[in-house]
Amino acid sequence: MGSSDSDDLFEVIGPDGSADPALDPGLPQGTLLAMLRAMRRIRAIDARMMMLQRQGRVSFYGECRGQEATPVAFAFATELTDWIFPALREGAIMLVRGFGLDSYLAQVYGNDLDELRGRQMPSHYASRSVAQVSWSSCIGTQVPHAVGAAWAAKLRGDRTVTVGFMGDGATSEADFHVAMNFAAVYRAPCVLCCQNNHWSISVPSDRQTASSTFAKKAVAYGMPGIRVNGNDVLALFRVASEAVERARSGGGPTFIEAFTYRMGAHSSSDDPSRYRDQRDVDEWARRDPVAVFERYLTAKGLWDAERGAALGAELDAEVLEAVRRVESHGPPAVLTMFDDVYAERPWHLEEQRQQIQNEDQRGEDG
Numbered sequence: 204m205g206s207s208d209s210d211d212l213f214e215v216i217g218p219d220g221s222a223d224p225a226l227d228p229g230l231p232q233g234t235l236l237a238m239l240r241a242m243r244r245i246r247a248i249d250a251r252m253m254m255l256q257r258q259g260r261v262s263f264y265g266e267c268r269g270q271e272a273t274p275v276a277f278a279f280a281t282e283l284t285d286w287i288f289p290a291l292r293e294g295a296i297m298l299v300r301g302f303g304l305d306s307y308l309a310q311v312y313g314n315d316l317d318e319l320r321g322r323q324m325p326s327h328y329a330s331r332s333v334a335q336v337s338w339s340s341c342i343g344t345q346v347p348h349a350v351g352a353a354w355a356a357k358l359r360g361d362r363t364v365t366v367g368f369m370g371d372g373a374t375s376e377a378d379f380h381v382a383m384n385f386a387a388v389y390r391a392p393c394v395l396c397c398q399n400n401h402w403s404i405s406v407p408s409d410r411q412t413a414s415s416t417f418a419k420k421a422v423a424y425g426m427p428g429i430r431v432n433g434n435d436v437l438a439l440f441r442v443a444s445e446a447v448e449r450a451r452s453g454g455g456p457t458f459i460e461a462f463t464y465r466m467g468a469h470s471s472s473d474d475p476s477r478y479r480d481q482r483d484v485d486e487w488a489r490r491d492p493v494a495v496f497e498r499y500l501t502a503k504g505l506w507d508a509e510r511g512a513a514l515g516a517e518l519d520a521e522v523l524e525a526v527r528r529v530e531s532h533g534p535p536a537v538l539t540m541f542d543d544v545y546a547e548r549p550w551h552l553e554e555q556r557q558q559i560q561n562e563d564q565r566g567e568d569g
């Protein structure tokens with residue numbers, strides 16, 4: 204599968220929904236249906252959040268529409284003790300790994316339900332409870348973080364694997380090259396995955412690199428580079444599982460290029476019709492990862508239009524109800540800004556904290 208120096212694209216599901224039995228990972232029915240549900244849940248959340256952003260109720264949003272297969276495949280291919288270092292479009296991995304929907308959406312609003320206490324930008328999800336680290340928005344910085352954490356796990360002798368994600372644009376950052384080199388030299392137990400969604404805001408991927416593929420960059424660093432159809436959740440699951448297993452068993456890092464397409468805008472702040480051809484978008488819509496997987500499940504007799512409509516209605520209702528609950532929360536209390544910053548609060552911050560507390564008290568009394 205996916206030789207380390209070729210331009211091959213590894214795929215499992217064909218255009219008609221059939222799968223080569225030799226390549227099909229043969230997952231149980233329950234797992235297949237759970238994967239589909241997870242992909243469609245992310246899509247339902249994205250649709251609702253983009254709508255709320257347009258209504259001015261959410262300040263910023265980065266949707267992953269068209270790229271749902273990668274986060275879902277990795278969520279299923281990793282163990283809960285493996286640490287995830289996402290970029291903008293993989294934050295929902297923690298949701299698939301069991302993080303509550305209300306708490307997840309609270310991280311979009313940054314309100315008093317948000318365990319990050321409203322200190323992160325929206326779409327920068329994180330929780331220690333599901334071993335997921337927030338990215339910083341500075342492109343590529345999470346890649347060396349993922350490698351460093353993997354190296355730490357190796358030094359400690361535990362079996363943790365880390366997964367670091369990036370877009371194609373991040374491969375032009377120095378951080379990417381430093382991380383790739385370090386990972387390979389120290390055989391860090393990590394998987395680095397580049398979602399090549401063809402665009403880095405308005406810069407097309409063919410202006411990002413002169414290499415014929417992103418996967419082949421791995422060869423020069425001395426690690427396997429696998430190019431996989433990023434719209435084929437089963438191909439991704441296989442490639443991700445093998446890479447995670449290789450890392451866990453001491454075989455070192457793997458670089459994966461997930462070949463996909465960003466169906467939506469870069470973020471809620473961008474209008475892609477200004478720089479890309481709608482015909483390309485229409486062409487990629489025919490390879491929609493949810494539709495591809497539904498065709499596979501239909502061919503296996505596990506899915507039909509009726510079940511699809513019922514799932515859509517159920518997920519829309521779930522998200523809407525969660526939004527109602529989350530929106531009933533106000534901003535984090537002012538005093539929380541002093542928490543979780545210093546192990547021992549310095550005297551000048553303690554003084555300021557006390558001052559605010561006294562003012563609050565006077566306001567309540569008066």
Ligand SMILES: Cc1ncc(C[n+]2csc(CCOP(=O)(O)OP(=O)(O)O)c2C)c(N)n1
Binds near residue numbers: 290291374404
């Ligand atoms: C170091 C740095 N340079 C530039 C930016 C501005 N910026 C924000 S997102 C983005 C594009 C990222 O593209 P890519 O890495 O391909 O990921 P995608 O958003 O397509 O998933 C850029 C250039 C930034 N945030 N950080």
